Amino acid sequence: MHILLIEDDDRVAAALRPALHRHGMTTTRLDHGRGVTDHLDGVDVVLLDLGLPDTDGLDVCREIRAVSEVPVLMVTARGEITDRIEGLHTGADDYLVKPYDIGELVARVHAVQRRRKVGTDGVAAPAGSGPVTVGDVRVDPDRHAVTVADTEVVLTRKEFQVLALLARADGAVCTRAQIVAEVWGRGWAGANRTLDVHVATLRTKLGRPELIRTVRGVGYRFAATED
Numbered sequence: 602m603h604i605l606l607i608e609d610d611d612r613v614a615a616a617l618r619p620a621l622h623r624h625g626m627t628t629t630r631l632d633h634g635r636g637v638t639d640h641l642d643g644v645d646v647v648l649l650d651l652g653l654p655d656t657d658g659l660d661v662c663r664e665i666r667a668v669s670e671v672p673v674l675m676v677t678a679r680g681e682i683t684d685r686i687e688g689l690h691t692g693a694d695d696y697l698v699k700p701y702d703i704g705e706l707v708a709r710v711h712a713v714q715r716r717r718k719v720g721t722d723g724v725a726a727p728a729g730s731g732p733v734t735v736g737d738v739r740v741d742p743d744r745h746a747v748t749v750a751d752t753e754v755v756l757t758r759k760e761f762q763v764l765a766l767l768a769r770a771d772g773a774v775c776t777r778a779q780i781v782a783e784v785w786g787r788g789w790a791g792a793n794r795t796l797d798v799h800v801a802t803l804r805t806k807l808g809r810p811e812l813i814r815t816v817r818g819v820g821y822r823f824a825a826t827e828d
Contacts, residue, residue, distance in 0.1 A: 602714060605644040606630045607637060607661065608676075609654050613699075617648075620703045624776065626710075634661040638668050646714050651677040651688070659691045666692035672713035676706070704778025704788070711779055715769065733768040735812055736825050740768040747807070754806050759784060763799050767813065767823035776820040 604621055608614045609632045618628045631640060634656040641647075647665065651658030662673055672694045677684075680698040688696045694713040697706060732741040737750045742765045747754045756764065762784045767775055781792045800821060804810035814822050 602626045602645045602710070603643055604628045604710070605637075605640060605647045607634060607647065607653065607658070608650045609633065609652070610650070613650075617703075621707070624707050625774070634658060637661050638664055641665070641669050641671055644671055646710050647671055647673045648710075649673055649675050649677075649693070651675060651679055651684075659687065662688070662691045662693055672716070674706075674709055674713055676701070702778075702788075704776065705782055707776060708779040708782035711775075712783055733771075735768070735823060736809065738807060738809055738812060740765055742769070749807055749809065756803070756806060760799055760803055760806070763796070764803055764813075764823070767821055770823065772822060772824040774816045774819055774822045778820075780820060 602625070604626050606614060606617065606621075606628050608617070608630065611632075614630050614632070618630065621628055629640065629644070631637065632654075634653040649658050649661060653661065658675065658677065662675070665671065665673060673692060675688045675693045675696045676699065677688075677696075678699045679688075685696045685698075694716065695709050697709060731743065732739055734740075739748045741747070745761060747756055747761065747764065763780060766780060766783055777793055777796060778788065781788050781796055785792065785795075800813055800815075804813055807813075812823060812825065814824060816822055
């Protein structure tokens with residue numbers, strides 16, 4: 602995933618870019634807002650600070666929306682509820698107030714990118730969430746159904762959400778922070794243990810423990826043995 606980071610603070614950018622790279626993303630950074638539309642090719646998500654030196658970030662968002670449906674995540678120190686409402690009404694897909702946890706930021710990046718499903722031409726594609734099949738396991742998010750060898754498996758709501766998230770990642774690693782943020786909506790002291798229990802239960806219920814793989818120190822991925 603390629604991120605366009607629009608951030609004028611060198612210290613913030615110097616800390617954020619390596620963190621995004623560690624999560625498998627590439628980045629391009631702009632320290633100004635003017636001419637941003639010339640830099641949208643190949644961009645999957647825009648991280649947009651509002652306090653830019655040459656123009657207001659809200660105007661930058663409007664310029665982006667005039668030519669592209671690429672996901673925009675506003676990351677700013679403006680934390681008032683009126684600021685958040687204005688940012689979302691301007692066209693942002695999400696809004697995160699500084700300071701923030703990097704795990705939450707990464708989870709939100711994945712979430713807005715998945716919702717938009719933007720193609721390489723910058724035009725939003727249909728957000729279909731059709732069935733995913735790995736081996737003889739079929740996950741159907743639209744029907745909220747899972748089958749193994751054509752036999753339906755009963756899962757709890759949270760178990761299904763975890764499995765569907767992993768399945769939609771198409772073999773990519775989902776970080777623990779990303780899964781917790783998207784399934785439970787927040788993190789807490791025992792979140793990792795709760796996630797581990799759900800994954801262990803999924804492996805048992807599916808009868809295919811090898812399909813949900815642990816990536817040590819990172820998270821989980823859903824893939825066939827031969828991948």
